[in-house]
Amino acid sequence: MTDTGLWTIAAQAPDRPAVIEPDGTIVSYAELAGRADQIGRGLRALGLRSGDCVAGMLSNSSAALALFFAAMETGLYVVPVNWHLAAAEVAYILGDSGAAAFVADERFAAVAAAAADQAEIAAAARFAVGEIAGFTSLSGLGADDAGRPDQRTQGAPMVYTSGTSGRPKGVRRVLTGQDPDTVPAASAWFFGLFGLAPFDGNVHLCCSPLYHTAVLNFATISLQLGHPVVLMDGFDPEATLALIERHRVTHTHMVPTQFRRLHALPEQVRSAYDVGSMRAAIHSAAPCPQEVKRKMIDWWGPVIVEYYAATEGGGTGITADEWLKRPGSVGRPWLGSEVRILDECGDDLPAGQPGLVYLRMGASTFDYHKDREKTLAARARGMFTVGDIGYLDADGYLYLCDRKGDMIISGGVNIYPAEIEAELSCHPAVADVAVFGIPHEEWGEEIKAVVQPADGRQAGPDLTAELLAFLDGRIARYKLPRTIDYAAELPRDPNGKLYKRRLRDPYWAGRDRAI
Structure with a gap:
């Protein structure tokens, strides 16, 4: 049997398909490894050394994956840049990360060029997939040499947090110095949580942008374990079903928004495609309404993890069977992981009582880049928190309530918007929804909902009355929104992350609110 690892597979099975591009082009393991080697050689020739940083603003493509693996074998930090950002936001990431080289897709030429100028990226360190004025073609980087890059050592991704509540921060881990040909044991262990073994006929579908941490991890670990990766250039629900059937996809990583869009397809469309090859439809990143998840389990079976x-x-983690017994839970800690619920003083809270969720997986080896204050504020007793509020039941299953910064305090009562959003999202007239607190002179905050109406539904008082009537009896009356506004589209990124602050901030303009 072929061993794992990109370069090992490329040597032992060079023609094995590694990547299926969005246009259907098949890139073999030998081709992908060769492109990574070439980019790695070129970055070395530029003077980049272990611990330096290269940033990439690239669409879902083999070029993005080749850049990742080039960094992984040359000891570099690779920063995937969200290509939906404005030039100033991209420039901030380039400057904050200290990027010594920048690679961009010609699709994002205007933003990439402006950001590179603002961040003062050297002209010789700008590279393009396609053509961007002032950028050198990536295809020429390292092309004047051959073989593997010298001084090969394991690099690492440095992904910037989403920045939903302020400037994003890069999560920077200590480099291990390991041989990049050796697949970290944690990779096989992680996929094992979902029943995914090396090779074993597995095929991964990547249907979200590769600049997201989880999406990047699932795609690159899949390649390391011999799983071909099918790339999508933007999520389309029917196209997703078609690709699953065509390539006999076994696993994918999704978010609840994608589940909702899949199930919103007409029944005759859904039933026209064979999804029986699926072994694990893995989801995370946002709360999944219970009705949506039940429908997906009914349709795809117990593969929803x-x-x-x-x-x-x-x-x-939690399997479908476990979830059906404990709906709403996100599971028990992974083997080797620890989860605790702590109060503001860092003391443990009893089962059933909400508090800040703290995690630990071995020793904490990350820092928020250039932000020691944030790093220290997120830690307690050797654990860290990202600001989520939740509780553990008596059996150690975790239930999430909301983000600390999103919690509404009205008349001294804590109200979790995620609960209200989950119920409203089940109404057929609601395409998307956000709930948050707005100022109230007497109560401190009152509940505001902003709804994106489904196609064919008219925003207005009649719909508001219909939605409030729908909620009555599903949630306590004190949790009912006092007012509902409407928007043509809510500000979400392609992976489902809601930028709630953009909706909430205008209501708080000129007033203080704890974030």
């Missing part, structure tokens, strides 16, 4: 984790490390 949920986990809760953070870029910073540690997490929990």
